[in-house]
Amino acid sequence: MRIQRLGILAVISAITAACSGEAVQSTPQRPAGGGGRGGGAQGPVPVLVATAVRKAMPITISSIGTAEPSQTVSVRAQITGELTDVGFKEGDDVQKGQLLFSLDKRPLEAALKQAEANLARDTAQAENARSQAQRYEDLANRGIATKEQLETARTAATALEATVGADRAAVESARVQLQYATIYAPIAGRTGALMVHEGNLVRANDTTPLVVINQVSPINVTFAIPEGRLPEFKRYQAQGSLHLEAQPTNDEAPSEGRIAFVDNQVDPTTGTIRVKGSFANTDRRLWPGQFVNVVVTLTTDPTALVVPTTAVQTGQQGQYVFVVKPDQTADLRSITVARAAGSETVIKDGIAPGDTVVTDGQIRLVPGSKVSVKSGPGAESGRGGDTRE
Numbered sequence: 001m002r003i004q005r006l007g008i009l010a011v012i013s014a015i016t017a018a019c020s021g022e023a024v025q026s027t028p029q030r031p032a033g034g035g036g037r038g039g040g041a042q043g044p045v046p047v048l049v050a051t052a053v054r055k056a057m058p059i060t061i062s063s064i065g066t067a068e069p070s071q072t073v074s075v076r077a078q079i080t081g082e083l084t085d086v087g088f089k090e091g092d093d094v095q096k097g098q099l100l101f102s103l104d105k106r107p108l109e110a111a112l113k114q115a116e117a118n119l120a121r122d123t124a125q126a127e128n129a130r131s132q133a134q135r136y137e138d139l140a141n142r143g144i145a146t147k148e149q150l151e152t153a154r155t156a157a158t159a160l161e162a163t164v165g166a167d168r169a170a171v172e173s174a175r176v177q178l179q180y181a182t183i184y185a186p187i188a189g190r191t192g193a194l195m196v197h198e199g200n201l202v203r204a205n206d207t208t209p210l211v212v213i214n215q216v217s218p219i220n221v222t223f224a225i226p227e228g229r230l231p232e233f234k235r236y237q238a239q240g241s242l243h244l245e246a247q248p249t250n251d252e253a254p255s256e257g258r259i260a261f262v263d264n265q266v267d268p269t270t271g272t273i274r275v276k277g278s279f280a281n282t283d284r285r286l287w288p289g290q291f292v293n294v295v296v297t298l299t300t301d302p303t304a305l306v307v308p309t310t311a312v313q314t315g316q317q318g319q320y321v322f323v324v325k326p327d328q329t330a331d332l333r334s335i336t337v338a339r340a341a342g343s344e345t346v347i348k349d350g351i352a353p354g355d356t357v358v359t360d361g362q363i364r365l366v367p368g369s370k371v372s373v374k375s376g377p378g379a380e381s382g383r384g385g386d387t388r389e
Contacts, residue, residue, distance in 0.1 A: 065223030
């Protein structure tokens with residue numbers, strides 16, 4: 001029995017030794033110098049870099065606005081009649097006072113002549129009534145006519161004078177109605193689609209306008225700014241330093257304007273306040289109903305710390321940049337962004353002027369990675385040492 005136990009123990013020892021040998025042989029050897037992303041085993045990571053600099057940068061408020069005509073008039077007829085003439089083509093620019101439409105004047109001219117005839121008749125009758133009243137007054141003074149006859153004559157004269165006054169008002173009304181037969185442009189602007197053509201019957205104050213005129217020079221742009229920026233907006237507006245620009249989508253140069261209106265309350269549903277800017281728009285680059293990019297420049301910060309926007313990365317702990325140290329290694333720096341202005345970002349803190357930041361190639365970097373600065377477009381020469389790919 002003892003011999004059997006010794007044999008079993010020997011077998012167990014052999015199996016254990018064999019397993020230990022396999023484990024040792026199957027464990028991979030870690031290469032010298034460290035591995036992993038950006039490690040020295042794969043060589044320096046090629047990157048593009050830029051230098052953080054201090055320079056003047058504008059403090060702006062950006063928004064999306066809508067272009068609106070400075071004036072809009074829906075032209076409607078004030079009388080009913082046949083449209084006999086249109087003095088423009090739809091889409092034309094018209095001037096204030098320009099002839100737009102002519103309606104059939106014949107019924108109105110006839111009504112005016114009738115009113116004038118009634119006025120002439122009643123004027124003659126009124127003059128005769130005044131003469132009769134004067135004669136009855138003379139007769140009453142001599143005791144020939146009674147007082148009742150005198151009062152009757154005076155009443156008739158007064159009634160006819162009132163009739164003459166009503167006739168004069170009727171004549172004036174007929175002249176006004178005749179003027180309504182010719183429609184002139186109330187403002188200067190651009191006409192829209194013509195809704196009624198020659199030969200159609202036009203009704204007074206119809207719901208559908210004959211044409212809509214929009215004044216596009218000047219033109220307004222309405223946009224909204226956050227209520228949190230209202231105090232500084234009002235402060236710089238009082239100083240007269242605001243500069244307003246509006247740029248249509250895919251247009252190269254912005255149009256310059258001025259602040260014309262600030263609403264008297266904040267919209268509680270959006271937390272914004274409505275602002276309206278006025279633009280001369282002599283080149284007609286802004287068009288009613290168009291969406292535009294609006295930039296309000298409040299002032300200029302002369303000592304802003306600026307890096308390219310491509311250098312700023314966002315992680316779980318917030319925004320950061322990679323800084324290339326003098327020993328050609330990357331260092332991760334947490335930053336606070338003050339604002340972004342197109343392709344550049346203003347940094348509040350986290351880096352210093354003169355720091356070299358990585359603008360391309362961050363995806364392969366970890367803190368401590370060796371880097372080499374690439375040559376080519378966007379690369380800074382003379383920064384970061386080795387320029388090999």
